[in-house]
Amino acid sequence: MNEHHLRYYATKQNMISIAIIWGLIILFILQPGIAHDGAEAGAQLFVHALLPYLLPYIILTQWLLKVPAENPSKKSWKRYMKAYVLGSFGGFPVGAVTVTEMVKNGELSRRESGFLLAACHAPGPMFILGFVGTELFGDTTSGWKLLIAIHIANILFLFFTLIAMNKGRRELDSPQLPLLKKRAGSPFLESIKESSTVIILVATTVIFFSALGNVLTTAISKAFTVDLGITKTILLAIFEMTSGVQSATDHFFTSPVFPFLIAAIISMNGLSIHMQVFVIAKTADTPFLPYFISRIWSVITVPIILYFLL
Structure with a gap:
């Protein structure tokens, strides 16, 4: 060309x-009023459902990653397990934060970061058990089962990831970015500083995409003869996961497919979370193809696994 x-x-x-x-x-x-209502709903969901569950873990994860390791492990599986435990149990977008920080520390190569970004991506236990399980399902046990289903799907994807990475280990296993010098100062203060940046990013995307989803829902409902509840749930699920989950609860709570719909929406994530991951992981030039494949995998497998667990 x-x-x-x-x-x-x-x-x-x-x-x-x-x-x-x-x-x-x-x-x-x-539609300023509709946009305002959507932004206000997004802000309330962020403060109520995301901030209390996400902020403490992000700070602790960043703090742990910034503490200089005395004897960093050279074994691949230990580094992968570290990324999985810290990333996938921290909530969106802690997986991206963890993998990116490990690349900058020289612990992961660019190729490894692409696969691990995909596998170490899951909602936090506090969000699933506290918000989804207790407040939406009204049952902590169902929240546990959803969390288990998500991690079974992720672990299976991680297993396939390890096989894929092992095939090209000799050529591509060395870190792609230079090892950065540790910053002088307190790791704790650095973790708070960088965590505040992530939280602002999360808040911005949640509020913007909630407002956008609300405006588009109203516009489409006025232009076409469609069910408002279904349209709102679909659009909000595409744009902002937490708003989509809340809309699904408002309109489908009594439906037998409700828990599986919630599982699919959480697995899909929405553009808001994808944007957060993209912005964070782009700083380490992380490949995104495995990440997008993993989202398709999760949307299909998590509801199926949850069905058998329930």
Whole structure:
């Protein structure tokens, strides 16, 4: 493809992006009340459902990763287990934070980080047991079963990940980024500083995509004859997971498919979480193909595993 065609496609992409942005701006202007309600709902969900469960773990995880290791392990499986335990049990987007920090520390190669980003990606236990289990399901046992289903799917994906990584270990196992010097100062203070950046990113994406989902739901419901509950749940699930889960609870709580719908929405994550992961992992130039494959895998397998557990 020559330079002329590349320039043409770049210009076309820019024009499409500008058209989408202006279309959304006009929608927000025409429906300020709906946009406000969506943003307010997103802010409330962030403060109520995400911040209390996410912030303490992010700080502790960052603190642990920033403490200089006396004898860092050279065994691959120990590094992978470290990434999985710290990342997948911390909640979104702690997996991305953990893997990225380990790449910067020289503990993982770029190739390894792509696979581990995919496998070490799960909602935190406090979120599933506290918010989903207790408040949405009304039953902590169901929350435990959902958490188990998520980790069974992740561990299976991690198993396939280890096989894939072992095939090309000789050529691609060395770290792709230079080992960074440890910063002078307190690891605890550094962890608080970087955790605040992650929390702001999470809050921004949750509030924005909640508002966007609310505005688009109203616009589509007015333009077409569709069920508001179904439309709202689908759109919010696509844009913002927590809002999608809340909408599914409001409209499908009595349905037999309710727990499996919640499992699918949480496994899909939504654009809000994908954006968080992308922004964080991009700093380490992490490949994203395994991550997208893992989302498809989880959406299919987690509800099936949950069905057998229930």
